[in-house]
Amino acid sequence: MGEALSDLATAHLIALAGISILAGLIQGSLGFGFAIVSVPLLVLLDERLAPVPQILAALPLSILVWWRERAHTEVRAVVLMSLGRLPGTFLGHALLGVASAAVLDVTIGSLVLFAVVVLAVGRAVPRNPTTETVAGLLSGTAGYVSAISGPPIALLYKGAPGATARATISLILVVGSVITLSGRFMGGRFTELDLWLGAVALPSTLLGLWLSGFVKDRIEGRPMQLGILALCTLAGVALLGRAGTRMAAPPTPLDDATEVARSFDPIRRAARSTRSPIGRRVGGGLGSGRVRAAPSAPSRPARPVGP
Structure with a gap:
């Protein structure tokens, strides 16, 4: 754990815990919103803090929210949206390979804001097999790329009762998070640091869920609709803002080989450690750009020739 978190500032870890409390409170009240609140703020502090740790921390949160409201779950919607998330995950993985993160943030953020405007001035989108499957597809793509699914x-669910929205959305997010995490793991976009950061954020996330129990019953009808529209607007603006930040920053492209190398690689970590025999021979040369040769075996004295 020390090696995994040692490069992160203590203040950033404290911020991770504090933001997770607020994000857990919001998701516990509305059924979603954890990543919307936490990812943009944490990325501004350190891009290593997001997005995978938020998916890890939000997974048990979504399970608990669903369990609390499970009697109001719309099973058909869960099945159709989950089926839609499968191709959405593959699409997100493919998009990360051909488009920059900034371009994807602009695209997803613009689509979210467009949907908010349409719903704010018109009627709610009907829930039917077609709209539910398409929503699952878009959610899977956005979740893989940015964790904001x-x-x-x-x-x-803009006009749905609060309990129905919280239960159904939470169960969909549970299934979707498992799909997204599996896709990232198989695609080499999952690191040991992500695991540790998710563990750091989890207690604060659960505290936020506990606090949501005092406010969730007051968010029904019009407040629920306004809360959904407000959070979706925040998500779109945050994605556009993050895109601007990424465009302004110096480019640091990571190809797939680099991502895989950052994943679980005990041999690489052992080579870096100066406490291991491998590290003493090889790791010492990694920082200076050269590899130290291992000591050669002593040569035997030549045998005399002749009688």
């Missing part, structure tokens, strides 16, 4: 689903 809630808006496409939540916009369908």
Whole structure:
């Protein structure tokens, strides 16, 4: 754990815990919103803090929210949106390979804001097999790319009762998070640091869920609709803002080989450690750009020739 978190500032870890409390409170009240609140703020502090740790921390949160409201779950919507998330995950993985993160943020953020405007001035989108499957597809793509997968689903539940929205959205997010994490793991976009950061954020996330129990019953009808639209607007603006930050920053492209190398690689970590025999021979040369040769075996004295 020390090696995994040692490069992160203590203040950033404290911020991770504090933001997770607020994000857990919001998701516990509305059924979604954890990543919308936490990811943009944490990325501004350190890009290593997001997005995978938020998916890890939000997974048990979504399970608990669903369990609390499970009697109001719409099973058909869960099945159709989950099926839609499967191709959405593959699409997100493919997009990360051909488009920059900034371009994807602009695209997803613009689509979310467009949907908010349409729903704010018109009627709610009807929930039927077609809209539910499309929402699942968009949610899977956005979730893989940015961890912000809630808006496409939540916009369908703009006019639904609070308990129905929280239960159904939460169960969809549970299934979707498992799909997204599996896709990232198989695609080499999952690191040991992500695991530790998710563990750091989890207690604060659960504290936020506990606090939501005092306010969730007051968010029904019009407040629920306004909350969904407000959070989706925040998501779109945050994605556009993050895109601007990424465009302004110096480019640091990471190809797939680099991402895989950052994943679980005990041999590489052992080579870096100066406490291991491998590290003493090889790791010492990594920082200076050269590899130290291992000591050669002593040569035997030549045998005399002749009688």
